Amino acid sequence: MGRTRRDGAAADWHCLPPGRNGPVAVSLSIAGYAALFDIPDGARDVIVRGAFSRSLAQRREPIPLYWQHRPEQRIGTVSLIEEDDRGLRVIATIDNPGSRAVAALLARETNGLSFGYRARGYRPMPDTGSGAGRVLEDIDLFEISLVTHPLQHGARVHMVQ
Structure with a gap:
């Protein structure tokens, strides 16, 4: 298990049980945030709380996890x-x-998360002088992806086990 820093955050964000020749696992679990609310992304879009609620409530099949948004x-x-x-x-x-995705994750070459979507409900971003952007209020969610460069910088994997 990772050590805890004084601020309470894990100093080592991944942990795997050791095997005779290194980590051994049949599958790997990751946890993190694919989107953060009320923070502009690289396209200057902002997602509001509740934007995913309709899509999540209506979804019946499991959401796929892709590598770099590639189906x-x-x-x-x-x-x-x-x-x-x-x-x-x-x-x-x-x-x-x-x-390759796990190798990149464990080597800390990638730890971004992202999501594939269609904006069903949005409005233009109020003019703040920062350029175009949208306030996303209703999102159809299609997939989650492990990515090298997430559009929303803080959307990251926080735990690997």
Whole structure:
């Protein structure tokens, strides 16, 4: 388990049980935030609390986990997804711990999370002099992705197990 810093955050954000020749796992779990509320992303869009609620309530099948938003590179399945006060919290299982995606994650070459969506309800961002952007109020969610460069900088994996 990772050590805890004085501020309470984990000093080591991943932990795997040691095997004889290194980490051993049949599958790998990750947890983090795929979206953060009320924080502009790289496209200057802002997601408000409740934007995912309709889509999550209507969804019947599991949400896929992709590598870099590529549908042909499905790496796992989202096992828990919910809105909380901070954003869209996800826990997902990666089916192939020997994959390139896991290697990049464990090497800390990537730790971003993102989501594929269609904006159903939005309004223009109030003019703040920062350029275009939208306030996203209703989102159709299609997938979650492990990515190298998330559009929302703070959307990250916080735990790997």
